[in-house]
Amino acid sequence: MADIVGGYFTxxxxxIGGAIVRGDQxxxxxxxxxxxxxxxxxxLAEAQPDVAVVFxxxxxxxxxxxxxxxxxxxxxxxxxNADEGWGLPVYKSFTGHPELSWHIIExxxxxxxxxxxxxxMLVDHALSIPFELVYPDxxxxxxxxxxxxxxxxxxxxxxxxxxxxxxxxxxxxxxxxTGAERVLVVGTGGLSHQLDGPRAGFMNPDYDRFCLDHLAxxxxxxxxxxxxxxAELAGTQGVEILNWIAARGALGDGPLSEVTxxxxxxxxxxxAASLVLExx
Amino acid sequence: MTxxxxxxxxRPPIPGTTLFDxxxxxxxxxxxxxxxxxxxxxSREAFRADEDGYCRKFALTPEQRKAVADRDVLAMIEAGxxxxxxxxxxxxxxxxxxxxxxxxxxxxxxDFKAHLVAQRAKIAPDMVVSTGxxxx
Numbered sequence: 001m002a003d004i005v006g007g008y009f010t011x012x013x014x015x016i017g018g019a020i021v022r023g024d025q026x027x028x029x030x031x032x033x034x035x036x037x038x039x040x041x042x043x044l045a046e047a048q049p050d051v052a053v054v055f056x057x058x059x060x061x062x063x064x065x066x067x068x069x070x071x072x073x074x075x076x077x078x079x080x081n082a083d084e085g086w087g088l089p090v091y092k093s094f095t096g097h098p099e100l101s102w103h104i105i106e107x108x109x110x111x112x113x114x115x116x117x118x119x120x121m122l123v124d125h126a127l128s129i130p131f132e133l134v135y136p137d138x139x140x141x142x143x144x145x146x147x148x149x150x151x152x153x154x155x156x157x158x159x160x161x162x163x164x165x166x167x168x169x170x171x172x173x174x175x176x177x178t179g180a181e182r183v184l185v186v187g188t189g190g191l192s193h194q195l196d197g198p199r200a201g202f203m204n205p206d207y208d209r210f211c212l213d214h215l216a217x218x219x220x221x222x223x224x225x226x227x228x229x230x231a232e233l234a235g236t237q238g239v240e241i242l243n244w245i246a247a248r249g250a251l252g253d254g255p256l257s258e259v260t261x262x263x264x265x266x267x268x269x270x271x272a273a274s275l276v277l278e279x280x
Numbered sequence: 281m282t283x284x285x286x287x288x289x290x291r292p293p294i295p296g297t298t299l300f301d302x303x304x305x306x307x308x309x310x311x312x313x314x315x316x317x318x319x320x321x322x323s324r325e326a327f328r329a330d331e332d333g334y335c336r337k338f339a340l341t342p343e344q345r346k347a348v349a350d351r352d353v354l355a356m357i358e359a360g361x362x363x364x365x366x367x368x369x370x371x372x373x374x375x376x377x378x379x380x381x382x383x384x385x386x387x388x389x390x391d392f393k394a395h396l397v398a399q400r401a402k403i404a405p406d407m408v409v410s411t412g413x414x415x416x
Contacts, residue, residue, distance in 0.1 A: 035413065036410070064312075066313075195363045195377050197298055261411050264409070269381055
């Protein structure tokens with residue numbers, strides 16, 4: 001049985017990548033956001049995960065509208081980043097864990113999740129920036145990767161309820177894995193933000209607070225909303241909370257304690273947050 | 281709003297918001313396909329060198345072509361553009377997401393940025409915003 005060390009949740013705003021390139025971490029605009037990460041680095045140094053199961057959404061690097069899976073599980077030996085077209089650096093590649101990926105795939109389908117499997121898969125800033133934030137000086141990523149992409153682009157999106165169930169099915173798969181890996185579960189994106197339309201710039205700290213306060217102890221509270229409700233409450237890109245909800249499910253049903261959280265408005269157009277939960 | 285998307289939608293519309301559903305995805309396919317091509321630096325260069333020819337290659341609809349020519353973000357969205365892909369086109373024009381926000385809301389760039397910062401005031405005074413910093 002894999003040992004789940006905990007869950008790391010974070011925004012993945014592309015602008016963070018630009019700030020890192022410029023070395024702006026201590027600038028007044030960025031400092032309140034970056035200050036959330038030293039506690040997470042300290043926690044990771046103790047927890048020593050060696051594989052990360054990451055729920056994220058692709059922003060038009062690997063998936064286009066010609067083929068848009070609702071849930072896609074990576075099963076590759078390695079995952080490259082690539083030019084996303086808007087000037088971010090190309091990030092380090094990840095080493096995969098195909099054996100664990102295929103175990104999760106087998107178990108998810110056995111749990112009646114009809115997922116897409118990807119033996120080739122580019123991963124975008126939504127996957128790289130969370131690791132740039134917590135392993136800023138690593139010459140190579142110290143963890144192997146199992147990426148799980150959730151469609152947050154094209155409606156119908158999976159419901160929060162379905163995403164939580166997906167995560168719980170991943171938790172079940174991790175329980176039946178015979179390896180001794182130390183697994184970090186990651187959910188990326190959010191919190192509230194909207195880039196498009198006349199409502200661009202919308203944020204909703206009250207909904208973000210509801211999510212932050214309920215994710216650990218009562219994640220089912222987040223499933224009373226439809227994906228469309230979440231778009232109204234959190235903004236059209238705030239639906240990335242679906243990644244957090246799925247990741248929460250993958251932490252299993254045991255009690256969790258909050259290690260650290262940070263919430264700041266604004267980073268770019270986004271209400272940005274980081275959070276770590278660990279088994280109590 | 282396309283007929284198709286109106287049929288698919290089962291809830292009241294969200295003010296100032298277009299949900300990118302099947303109707304929009306069908307309507308916007310050519311424009312989004314062009315934007316997706318801009319992951320490739322050579323494609324961005326080809327667009328810069330011959331915008332009209334590049335748009336023809338992707339068979340943009342007249343509505344989409346006009347929206348791109350006018351740098352009209354709201355019209356691009358109306359024509360089925362999805363912001364995840366449009367952001368790659370915006371990058372060619374040197375526009376970031378604050379610029380897009382300014383263009384879509386009609387605020388000046390400075391006013392839009394101030395609008396983003398002002399939302400900090402919506403954080404309830406008793407919300408726990410930072411914990412665990414003593415462990416760093």
